[in-house]
Amino acid sequence: MGRSPCCEKAHINKGAWTKEEDDRLVAYIRAHGEGCWRSVPQAAGLLRCGKSCRLRWINYLRPGLKRGNFTEQEDELIIKLHSHLGNKWSLIAGRLPGRTDNEIKNYWNTHIRRKLLSRGIDPATHRSIHAPTSDFTISFAKREEMDGRVFSCEREKIMSSSSCCSSNSSNSSREGSGQINKYNFPDLNLDLSLCLGTPSQKQQQQVDVQSMQVGKGSCFSCGWGLEMKIEECKCVAFPELKSGFLDHRSIEMK
DNA sequence: AATTGATGCAACCGCCCCGCA
DNA sequence: ATGCGGGGCGGTTGCATCAAT
Known part of the structure; x- marks a missing residue:
């Protein structure tokens, strides 16, 4: 059942991107702009899934990304936004220039959650444990x-x-992701x-x-x-x- | 120095939404 | 009105690195 995959799984590279692949993708998007991601791999000469190209571009190659450590101000802003928005990482990222949803999500799960727990705050509810x-x-x-x-x-x-x-x-929980x-x-x-x-x-x-x-x-x-x-x-x-x-x-x- | 467990992060997976034919 | 497909998103996984023993 279900939809067809976004791309042919065969002959598709997976895993970490190489410098050459990055260069090809950047060059293609600079020349043609962001567009139909499904057609990007073939047009750019990449053995990648269109989704993978999009993710790579948005999270790592796009100009204007900050990278590097989060500041204390960013920490607090993320906590505040999360208390209002929940796990809406893209919305949170939208309020943090230069940061991506994936980056914030990872940072939340690895740093902020622990930080809040150490303060006696439940990261899910933002209330005292x-x-x-x-x-x-x-x-x-x-x-x-x-x-x-x-x-x-x-x-x-x-x-x-x-x-x-x-x-x-x-x-x-690695048991199914029920969207509620x-x-x-x-x-x-x-x-x-x-x-x-x-x-x-x-x-x-x-x-x-x-x-x-x-x-x-x-x-x-x-x-x-x-x-x-x-x-x-x-x-x-x-x-x-x-x-x-x-x-x-x-x-x-x- | 070797081993093992913990941690961090990049990337993938699968579902959902929405525009379009 | 409806089905399809692309894009977007949140959740999960796998691997590299670090720290402890």
């Missing part, structure tokens, strides 16, 4: 301003109490899965979301009229909680 969490399942809906129709954007997953939140704790959260919000393309901390006052009807240090879903900044419906509550601490709506400011518990 020791902070209590609860099991909410929330889905989100975007209000259609024009006709008042509310439609669901995306269902999200049931979050376990130990590793809730975030775009699919990818960390080291895909949103089409403008600009930030935020992953809106929320991990709600235990409210300090059980009886409160209005919960200030910002004061709850919601790990994800910086919906406050997206500017869109969002409505987030608590569809299925699995919270042990608040069994009476049935359903409600979360707008930019509050959760209304009914």
